[in-house]
Amino acid sequence: MGEQELTDAAARLKYAVGFGGLFAFWAMEPWFPFSRKVSAETRRFRHARRNLTLAAVNVVLLGIVYALLMKTALDWVAANGFGVVNWLGLSAAPSVVVAFVLMDGWMYLWHRLNHTVPFLWRFHRTHHTDLKLDITSAVRFHPGEIAISTALRLVVVPLIGMRLWHLFVYEAVFMAIVQFHHSNLRVPDALDRAFRAAFVSPNMHRVHHSRLQPETDSNYSSVFSFWDRLGRTFKLRQDPATIEFGLDDFEGAEWQRVGGMLKTPLRSP
Numbered sequence: 001m002g003e004q005e006l007t008d009a010a011a012r013l014k015y016a017v018g019f020g021g022l023f024a025f026w027a028m029e030p031w032f033p034f035s036r037k038v039s040a041e042t043r044r045f046r047h048a049r050r051n052l053t054l055a056a057v058n059v060v061l062l063g064i065v066y067a068l069l070m071k072t073a074l075d076w077v078a079a080n081g082f083g084v085v086n087w088l089g090l091s092a093a094p095s096v097v098v099a100f101v102l103m104d105g106w107m108y109l110w111h112r113l114n115h116t117v118p119f120l121w122r123f124h125r126t127h128h129t130d131l132k133l134d135i136t137s138a139v140r141f142h143p144g145e146i147a148i149s150t151a152l153r154l155v156v157v158p159l160i161g162m163r164l165w166h167l168f169v170y171e172a173v174f175m176a177i178v179q180f181h182h183s184n185l186r187v188p189d190a191l192d193r194a195f196r197a198a199f200v201s202p203n204m205h206r207v208h209h210s211r212l213q214p215e216t217d218s219n220y221s222s223v224f225s226f227w228d229r230l231g232r233t234f235k236l237r238q239d240p241a242t243i244e245f246g247l248d249d250f251e252g253a254e255w256q257r258v259g260g261m262l263k264t265p266l267r268s269p
């Protein structure tokens, strides 16, 4: 398969997971709910409408510009043999593995910075003010966070030396895992345990959405769970069903509306 065919196939995979996964999890959640609070139909639709509106704002404001700039940057990377993967002189199979792991390591670091740098936390709070966790929580991010993350990605991804198809493969797997660990699906304990041996599981990420700060500031990984074990930020709760989601200072209903989510960074910590 040539470079162009690989890129086209990886792009199709990314969009299939992005949209297909969203609908598939959304359809399954009421049948096997982890929390009945989220599955009440009217609230479920309102919750989804708000989170998906915020996601649409991000796509319109930043997604299209990001895609164009990233393609230009990675065409330059390929033409000039720039970045770690190219400097190591790896062939196709090991290069995608190395690029994937480095990118996931960056996502761990970036997420951890969002919790430790007060300015970044102001924006990232929008992801944590969600009082219910379901598939649509996976795309609830403030445009300010997406703007800063996009700007940094335009530096980090070329530094790793990724091909465009490497990035699309990473984004497809990233979305599948992130959708799964935000979903309101009741996953058997044994399956959750087996999954989190390698990847971030629902019970692992639910701890990250707890309103108890030591739990909020844990489990930063996106795809591989070993980053939290290496960084000593791995935490579990005996009974995940007792976790209360959200942030103490954002109890009011206004913080769940699109306007409130957009205003979240302006509120004093």
Ligand SMILES: [Zn+2]
Pocket (backbone or CB within 6 Å): 111, 114, 115, 124, 127, 128, 208
């Ligand atoms: Zn977080």
Ligand SMILES: [Zn+2]
Pocket (backbone or CB within 6 Å): 127, 137, 138, 182, 205, 208, 209
């Ligand atoms: Zn989350």
